[in-house]
Amino acid sequence: MTETILATYGITKSFGALKASNDISIDLRPGEIHAIIGPNGAGKSTLIGQICGSLAPDAGRVELMGQDVTTLSTDQRARAGLGRTFQISALAMEDTVLENATLGAMGASGRPWRFWSAALGDRSLRARAEAALERVGLADHKTKRCADLSHGQRRQLEVAVALTLEPKAFVMDEPMAGLGAEGSKNLTGFLDSLRQEAPILLVEHDMDAVFALADRISVLVYGEVIATGSVDQIRSDPRVREAYLGESA
Amino acid sequence: MSTILIIEQVLNGLQSGVMLFLMAAGLTLIFGVMGLINLAHGSLYMVGAFAAAAVAGVTGSFVLALIAALAAAALAGAVIEVAVIRRLYDSDHLDQVLATFALILIFSEGTRWVFGSFPLFLDIPDALSGPVTLPGGIQYPLYRLALIGVGLLVAFGLWLLIERTRIGIQIRAGENDREMIAALGVDISKLYTLVFALGAALAGLAGALVGAIQSVQVGMGEPVLILAFVVIVIGGIGSIKGAFIGALLVGLTDTLVGIFLPEVLKLFMDAAPATSAGSSIASMSIYILMSLVLIWRPSGLFGARA
Amino acid sequence: MSRETLFNAALLLGLIAVPAWAVMTDEPFTITLATRAVILALAAAGLNIALGIGGLVSLGHAVFFGIGGYAMGILAHHAQSYTPLMEWPFLIEGTKFMPLIWLLAIVVSALVALVIGILSLRTTGAYFIMITLAFGQMFYYFAISWSTYGGEDGMSIYVRNDFPGLNTLAPIQFYGLCLAILVVVLVFSARLRRSPFGLALNAARQVPARVEAVGMDPMRLKLVAFVISGVITGLAGALFADLNRFVSPTMFSWQFSGEIMILVILGGVGRLFGPVAGAVTFVALEHFLGGITEFWHIFLGLILLAVVLFARGGITGLVAGKEATHD
Numbered sequence: 001m002t003e004t005i006l007a008t009y010g011i012t013k014s015f016g017a018l019k020a021s022n023d024i025s026i027d028l029r030p031g032e033i034h035a036i037i038g039p040n041g042a043g044k045s046t047l048i049g050q051i052c053g054s055l056a057p058d059a060g061r062v063e064l065m066g067q068d069v070t071t072l073s074t075d076q077r078a079r080a081g082l083g084r085t086f087q088i089s090a091l092a093m094e095d096t097v098l099e100n101a102t103l104g105a106m107g108a109s110g111r112p113w114r115f116w117s118a119a120l121g122d123r124s125l126r127a128r129a130e131a132a133l134e135r136v137g138l139a140d141h142k143t144k145r146c147a148d149l150s151h152g153q154r155r156q157l158e159v160a161v162a163l164t165l166e167p168k169a170f171v172m173d174e175p176m177a178g179l180g181a182e183g184s185k186n187l188t189g190f191l192d193s194l195r196q197e198a199p200i201l202l203v204e205h206d207m208d209a210v211f212a213l214a215d216r217i218s219v220l221v222y223g224e225v226i227a228t229g230s231v232d233q234i235r236s237d238p239r240v241r242e243a244y245l246g247e248s249a
Numbered sequence: 250m251s252t253i254l255i256i257e258q259v260l261n262g263l264q265s266g267v268m269l270f271l272m273a274a275g276l277t278l279i280f281g282v283m284g285l286i287n288l289a290h291g292s293l294y295m296v297g298a299f300a301a302a303a304v305a306g307v308t309g310s311f312v313l314a315l316i317a318a319l320a321a322a323a324l325a326g327a328v329i330e331v332a333v334i335r336r337l338y339d340s341d342h343l344d345q346v347l348a349t350f351a352l353i354l355i356f357s358e359g360t361r362w363v364f365g366s367f368p369l370f371l372d373i374p375d376a377l378s379g380p381v382t383l384p385g386g387i388q389y390p391l392y393r394l395a396l397i398g399v400g401l402l403v404a405f406g407l408w409l410l411i412e413r414t415r416i417g418i419q420i421r422a423g424e425n426d427r428e429m430i431a432a433l434g435v436d437i438s439k440l441y442t443l444v445f446a447l448g449a450a451l452a453g454l455a456g457a458l459v460g461a462i463q464s465v466q467v468g469m470g471e472p473v474l475i476l477a478f479v480v481i482v483i484g485g486i487g488s489i490k491g492a493f494i495g496a497l498l499v500g501l502t503d504t505l506v507g508i509f510l511p512e513v514l515k516l517f518m519d520a521a522p523a524t525s526a527g528s529s530i531a532s533m534s535i536y537i538l539m540s541l542v543l544i545w546r547p548s549g550l551f552g553a554r555a
Numbered sequence: 556m557s558r559e560t561l562f563n564a565a566l567l568l569g570l571i572a573v574p575a576w577a578v579m580t581d582e583p584f585t586i587t588l589a590t591r592a593v594i595l596a597l598a599a600a601g602l603n604i605a606l607g608i609g610g611l612v613s614l615g616h617a618v619f620f621g622i623g624g625y626a627m628g629i630l631a632h633h634a635q636s637y638t639p640l641m642e643w644p645f646l647i648e649g650t651k652f653m654p655l656i657w658l659l660a661i662v663v664s665a666l667v668a669l670v671i672g673i674l675s676l677r678t679t680g681a682y683f684i685m686i687t688l689a690f691g692q693m694f695y696y697f698a699i700s701w702s703t704y705g706g707e708d709g710m711s712i713y714v715r716n717d718f719p720g721l722n723t724l725a726p727i728q729f730y731g732l733c734l735a736i737l738v739v740v741l742v743f744s745a746r747l748r749r750s751p752f753g754l755a756l757n758a759a760r761q762v763p764a765r766v767e768a769v770g771m772d773p774m775r776l777k778l779v780a781f782v783i784s785g786v787i788t789g790l791a792g793a794l795f796a797d798l799n800r801f802v803s804p805t806m807f808s809w810q811f812s813g814e815i816m817i818l819v820i821l822g823g824v825g826r827l828f829g830p831v832a833g834a835v836t837f838v839a840l841e842h843f844l845g846g847i848t849e850f851w852h853i854f855l856g857l858i859l860l861a862v863v864l865f866a867r868g869g870i871t872g873l874v875a876g877k878e879a880t881h882d
Binding site: 164 | 743746747749750751752753754755757758761762764765766767768769770771772776779
């Protein structure tokens with residue numbers, strides 16, 4: 001079954017009496033953007049945690065490229081080809097933009113166990129990092145410290161670091177968070193082109209972006225996927241309207 | 250090996266355990282409520298012991314000595330909380346470690362300046378001196394038995410304070426949510442000073458009580474402080490219950506292994522190397538215990554985080 | 556050149572000029588003081604890798620210092636008493652040969668750092684501090700109870716150990732050896748900071764989640780940093796023992812762990828030459844303040860408080876400005 005790049009099979013996770021994930025099976029196919037939407041507290045973060053490896057599911061499994069990765073750690077999954085972005089930018093604030101991007105290139109290209117040669121002096125690492133920065137439009141800010149970047153630039157860098165991994169699949173946790181209209185539009189255009197490189201599992205609150213980008217949408221409510229389908233199907237699904245759109249309106 | 254010896258050593262272990270609890274309870278409370286790691290807690294133990302020894306030297310009264318120990322340690326605690334510690338609540342652990350380490354230097358050298366380098370002695374009060382005969386004909390020092398009693402009493406009092414009083418409710422709320430409690434109109438900085446002084450008073454009490462069976466000298470607090478850290482690592486940071494169980498475990502392990510391991514080793518080897526190897530291993534026993542707990546439960550037996 | 560670079564160059568120049576001057580004016584005690592400063596700087600340079608880059612607040616680095624010291628003490632003790640270290644399963648003799656002593660110090664420090672690191676890195680924050688402190692105390696008590704090697708009294712070594720081509724009994728030659736090692740370690744630290752490992756470790760301190768997400772294990776990075784750090788401090792311990800020709804359990808004491816940390820902080824945490832600035836300042840304070848009052852630790856405490864509360868960058872920060880330079 002090479003049609004799915006990333007898939008979960010019946011993953012379930014409880015915190016005490018609360019079922020944060022209840023028998024969730026979703027998949028990500030080549031070339032698509034699969035959006036996960038749902039009201040606050042629906043269990044989106046828990047789901048991402050289990051896919052990326054920071055949380056262990058109570059039951060079910062996660063597969064990447066047909067390989068069972070359920071017991072792999074976060075860093076092992078990243079090396080296996082999972083590139084993620086964080087809802088709240090997780091960047092080394094004291095370091096420069098280029099250093100942050102190089103970090104991603106390093107992780108992907110094997111092990112960081114070199115103690116003598118300069119990281120930024122490594123041509124292949126640097127090329128990879130610079131290419132990613134170029135693509136998100138941060139090439140002119142390479143030597144800036146991360147702490148000095150604007151919020152929007154940090155969001156771009158967040159995506160660039162994931163790009164340096166050259167992953168098989170992206171998992172993006174609210175990449176649009178805190179971006180203005182202009183920023184959202186730009187990033188939407190960029191993600192649109194990115195799906196051909198690797199499919200994207202997109203958790204996003206910005207509905208304009210979701211409806212513009214998603215090939216498929218899954219709706220998560222109280223830890224359960226209540227519907228999966230195309231944008232039109234989801235828009236017209238009465239259960240979705242009731243549980244999600246009705247609630248947020 | 251006689252039953253009498255075993256019972257005696259168990260009592261010794263309990264006694265050192267409950268005294269450790271007095272130290273660990275204050276430390277863990279301060280950490281739980283304020284998020285502060287306080288290396289100077291051992292200095293407060295020392296302050297209590299010195300205050301007790303000085304007052305007992307002048308008045309001859311053990312009761313006055315204990316009151317002086319409580320008062321001096323609480324006062325010292327309140328002063329350093331206001332002058333230094335409260336600037337550190339929002340700092341990282343590194344700053345807390347350094348600033349409280351600096352306080353140790355100041356307290357230790359200051360005490361040496363005032364009292365000199367020679368140890369002071371604090372006598373056990375007459376009413377509590379001498380042995381008492383326990384059921385089964387075991388002779389045991391009355392004072393040590395009294396220490397166990399006092400320790401258990403304080404543990405119970407602390408439990409009452411935290412579970413049953415307004416202050417306790419505020420302390421528990423403060424552990425969970427600083428903003429919330431401030432929003433409820435509780436003066437958070439007063440509460441913090443109070444908690445710190447309470448922890449300090451417990452340390453001072455322990456210093457005075459133990460000072461009567463050991464010598465009172467500069468630097469007496471830090472070995473106890475480190476043992477209290479071991480207790481907290483075992484029990485789980487912020488948990489009074491964990492501190493109690495951990496303290497008893499450490500007290501018993503330290504005492505029993507030190508006495509019995511050489512005896513056990515003598516069954517297998519010559520007496521001299523058995524004694525030497527036994528005491529070497531015994532000196533490491535509580536740290537081995539700590540390592541085992543770490544492997545099994547990194548956040549301690551009753552730690553909050555899983 | 557940035558002000559920090561100039562400051563560092565001035566420090567290094569001072570470490571060459573002052574002892575040279577002391578040789579000319581025949582002041583061997585000044586050389587001994589300088590040697591002490593250089594060795595303490597080396598110990599602190601070790602901690603600076605774990606603490607400054609990796610953010611590991613280890614309050615147990617005296618363990619490695621003590622291990623280095625006892626490696627020297629034990630080997631030299633057996634060499635001077637002509638008794639073998641062990642006879643079974645194979646014969647090991649003592650030695651007075653410094654490189655061999657250093658090798659033992661390095662290997663044992665690395666192994667111990669690995670074990671302590673694996674255990675204490677299971678936790679973070681305040682737990683890590685308490686646990687490293689506790690392990691330090693464990694070694695301290697172990698050394699006290701280890702009667703074969705002097706127990707509480709420690710061991711004296713009558714003659715300083717040998718290094719090929721040098722007369723280590725001449726203070727300036729031993730000083731030169733120590734300074735050379737310090738320079739090698741500082742060069743290594745400077746390279747390490749810019750290396751892939753240094754970059755990853757630096758990020759693991761700031762955002763472990765990011766490091767994981769790009770395929771590296773932050774805990775393993777920190778563990779390796781802890782081992783490197785311990786090895787350097789262990790080497791410093793072996794040299795320190797040779798300087799004093801004496802080892803005792805106080806090398807393992809928690810006070811000493813605290814002092815190594817003070818050196819790093821006084822100089823400026825995470826700065827390449829911070830440990831050097833800190834150690835020179837510390838030894839100078841100890842010498843001059845200690846000459847004025849027996850209670851100079853009070854003033855050390857006050858200075859430390861002032862640094863923590865008001866001058867976060869330490870001495871290097873005061874001289875060279877707040878932030879470490881980036882290029």
